[in-house]
Amino acid sequence: MVAGIGNVYKSEVLFLAGVHPDTPASAVAQEALERIMDLARKLLQDNVVPGTPAAIQTYRSLRRTDRRSDPSDSLWVYSRAGQPCRRCGTAISSKKMGLDARATYWCQKCQPPMKNSHRLDTD
Numbered sequence: 001m002v003a004g005i006g007n008v009y010k011s012e013v014l015f016l017a018g019v020h021p022d023t024p025a026s027a028v029a030q031e032a033l034e035r036i037m038d039l040a041r042k043l044l045q046d047n048v049v050p051g052t053p054a055a056i057q058t059y060r061s062l063r064r065t066d067r068r069s070d071p072s073d074s075l076w077v078y079s080r081a082g083q084p085c086r087r088c089g090t091a092i093s094s095k096k097m098g099l100d101a102r103a104t105y106w107c108q109k110c111q112p113p114m115k116n117s118h119r120l121d122t123d
């Protein structure tokens with residue numbers, strides 16, 4: 001639902017904003033949308049390291065980093081299906097979404113599905 005940001009960022013940003021990935025953009029409150037875009041900007045800026053290609057690194061402004069080498073250690077939900085949520089301990093969910101079938105990851109407890117909203121397959 002947030003076009004123009006990468007698949008990793010989409011999962012991460014929706015987690016940080018507490019928005020379920022099935023939530024249609026039209027059903028997301030303006031305030032939450034602004035938060036999502038703000039978070040996306042921060043993540044993208046954080047990942048631009050001078051002299052290196054933009055790559056997924058640690059999210060310095062959003063989370064304490066550590067020295068472990070596994071890049072997924074710096075992610076909240078992406079590529080962590082079945083592992084405990086870093087915030088609440090619930091197993092991370094994942095599913096394939098979109099035409100290119102890349103996986104989206106989310107926490108069912110931190111990102112509850114919206115009630116009374118019909119699903120729109122916009123991405």
Ligand SMILES: [Zn+2]
Pocket residue numbers: 085086087088089090107108109110111
């Ligand atoms: Zn959670």
